[in-house]
Amino acid sequence: MxxxxxxxxxxxxxxxxxxxxxxxxxxxxxxxxxxxxxxxxxxxxxxxxxxxxxxxxxxxxxxxxxxxxxxxxxTAGYHMANVHSPTPVIEAVSKGASRMVNTANWSFDLRYKAADKLLEICPSEFDTVVIGGGSGTESTLAAVQAATNFTKRNTIVQLATHYHGQHGTWQGPNIKSIILPSCNCYNCAFKMEYPDCGIFCAEFVGEAIKPPAGLSARKSSIAAVILEPWARAHGTPKGFLTKLRKVCTENDVLLIADEITSGMGRSGKWWMCDWENVVPDILCTAKGLTMGFPGNAIVTRKEIAAALPPGSGIHSYAANAMVCSAIIATIDYMNELxxxxxxxxxxxxxxxxxxxxxxxxxxxxxxxxxxxxxxxxxxxxxxxxxxxxxxxxxxxxxxxxxxxxxxxxxxxxxxxxxxxxxxxxxxxxxxxxxxxxxxx
Ligand SMILES: Cc1ncc(COP(=O)(O)O)c(C=O)c1O
The missing domain is CATH 3.90.1150.10 (Aspartate Aminotransferase, domain 1)
Incomplete structure (x- = not known):
């Protein structure tokens, strides 16, 4: 072609x-x-x-x-319309809608086809996709819910200045957030200079997620660290993702990569994490996933997705025919171009x-x-x-x-x-x- x-x-x-x-x-x-x-x-x-x-x-x-x-x-609208008015995606969404606008609880072939298409561009460690029908916010909510249920812990570590949606931080009765300094080399919270700092900010996260002395990792309250792999205007220093992955693994804490903005090719690879061959436990995507049509997904492993309670991630618009069609057509069109x-x-x-x-x-x-x-x-x-x-x-x-x-x-x-x-x-x-x- x-x-x-x-x-x-x-x-x-x-x-x-x-x-x-x-x-x-x-x-x-x-x-x-x-x-x-x-x-x-x-x-x-x-x-x-x-x-x-x-x-x-x-x-x-x-x-x-x-x-x-x-x-x-x-602007791409708000980092999502990776091609404005993308004809093949518009046609696919329209075709999906003319088959059936929505089925909610009933399923159809496009769901596995969209999941397979998304898995094609993800690291092979992933085998499961949960598709939503709306905003990126819903995908980070689903990721955090999966992480807290899977680990049976209630605390999420977030980095200052990283945005994960309308909910801001998690401060409810069931889930709590701890905010740690971000990896901002130009205005370093620790007044250090990269690379001599040895990426101290990632080590700092490692210290913060360590279980208290005498407790095994399983008894720590930290379920996951969530971050934007490319931290907006101040970016992310090379090596940070690798080090963060290491400290999460050492402390048996999940890593959630919110690739809603940094992903779907924006960094020059499908995912920002790919630059360091880092595989998070849960990857959140939206925005460019559908070239700006409403739609989101989390990509993860079966055992983690299985921790989502029945009915979670299910709302009237989840994984409808338009979202699934948009995901498939977006990835095909991105490959074509x-x-x-x-x-x-x-x-x-x-x-x-x-x-x-x-x-x-x-x-x-x-x-x-x-x-x-x-x-x-x-x-x-x-x-x-x-x-x-x-x-x-x-x-x-x-x-x-x-x-x-x-x-x-x-x-x-x-x-x-x-x-x-x-x-x-x-x-x-x-x-x-x-x-x-x-x-x-
Ligand atoms: C990294 C990141 N996560 C989550 C969100 C929330 O997505 P939405 O606005 O679709 O709810 C955004 C939105 O800008 C984002 O940039």
């Missing part, structure tokens, strides 16, 4: 700014929405011009707004250029990027490493107004089909934005 040229997926001639965004039509529609729905509940900030943009439609790695501006997208390699290849071009910008500009304190997970920290000066929130907002606003859609802060996550050409144009515009803010 001839590989489809990624350049043909998006709107032509991006970026194209016909009126400074958000333009008059965006502002008008935004006002109407705000009058009826507090848009803020969607994480939108009315004070931010970036948030007031109204999307008209999206294709490939581009987004068209209500005023006819066309942006190169560095070779998107995981594109993420790696274009991600490396982006990283190289960002590191050059970092060496040339006092404001660019840190660059942490892996594939299409890209964090750029804007600082007051390199010596203090103090975050400059105002300059951050200014740079990302200018970048947006020049035609590159971003969140308005220092983390970006483009669709995996971002073309080399669009990446290079975007970086030229980022450089222009940095220079303008520097002058100001």
């Amino acid at each position: 001839v590989k489809k040229d990624l350049n043909t997926l998006g709107y032509p001639n991006a970026p194209k700014i016909v009126t400074t965004p958000p333009g008059p039509k965006s502002e008008e529609i935004y006002k109407k929405i705000m009058a009826r729905i507090p848009l803020i509940v969607y994480g939108s900030n009315p004070a931010s011009p970036v948030s007031r943009l109204i999307w008209e439609s999206a294709k490939g790695d581009t987004v068209r707004d209500a005023d006819g501006n066309i942006f190169i997208d560095w 070779d998107l995981v390699n594109n993420s790696d290849k274009v991600g490396k071009i982006i990283t190289k250029r960002l590191l050059e910008l970092q060496s040339e500009h006092e404001m660019i304190g840190s660059v942490q990027a892996k594939g299409m997970n890209i964090g750029v920290t804007v600082v007051k000066d390199k010596a203090s490493r103090e975050l400059d929130r105002e300059a951050t907002m200014k740079i990302f606003l200018k970048w947006f107004q020049k035609g590159v859609l971003n969140y308005g802060y220092s983390w970006t996550s483009p669709p995996l089909c971002l073309t080399k050409e669009h990446a290079e144009t975007s970086l030229d515009l980022l450089e222009e934005s940095i220079k303008e803010v520097e002058k100001e």
Whole structure:
């Protein structure tokens, strides 16, 4: 099969700014929405011009707004639409829905087919998939429930700044969380320098999950450590995942990798954990799993999944025909477009250029990027490493107004089909934005 040229997926001639965004039509529609729905509940900030943009439609790695501006997208919606308007996935979902929209408790062939398809891209240690019908939050809830039931322990270790869903931390009567420092090398909680630190932050987790002296691991209260294998804007140092896996195994504690954002090819391999050949006990996925259609899954081993109580993970929308179809079609389409390699290849071009910008500009304190997970920290000066929130907002606003859609802060996550050409144009515009803010 001839590989489809990624350049043909998006709107032509991006970026194209016909009126400074958000333009008059965006502002008008935004006002109407705000009058009826507090848009803020969607994480939108009315004070931010970036948030007031109204999307008209999206294709490939581009987004068209209500005023006819066309942006190169560095958000993928919210790190999930790895190709905007993916025709084969839309067709598959539509076909699934026309067979039957939902069956809830009754089963059908697409469930095992979607599970098999997902297992094809996972490490061979996994043999079981639990498919949900909604958000990523549900998948981390299912993972934690499986881990606590399986180990018969009630405490989950989380890392500060790692996000696992709407529930925040687990502080209920049955499950509790302990929050430990994250692996943030640029602003290390332990004031150490990588790699001389020997990845002390992972050792620290190891100490925290050790059973109290005199007790066997089985009597510890820690069920699992959950983390984002790529820790958002500050990233994850090489070796951290390996060390974390080791301390979890030594202490008979499960490792849950929340790959909802870092997975499905975003890092340049199917899973961020693959970079270190680390196999977690439970892997959570959503977002890119279905290219943004509602749907999630946990991938694990039979004995762990069996610890889920009957009926758990079962809700009206779990594993419906649309989700299962979306999973199958997404993975097939990603293979057809070779998107995981594109993420790696274009991600490396982006990283190289960002590191050059970092060496040339006092404001660019840190660059942490892996594939299409890209964090750029804007600082007051390199010596203090103090975050400059105002300059951050200014740079990302200018970048947006020049035609590159971003969140308005220092983390970006483009669709995996971002073309080399669009990446290079975007970086030229980022450089222009940095220079303008520097002058100001
Ligand atoms: C790593 C991670 N875990 C969990 C979630 C929660 O997913 P959802 O918003 O679909 O509930 C998110 C959402 O951004 C995420 O990035």
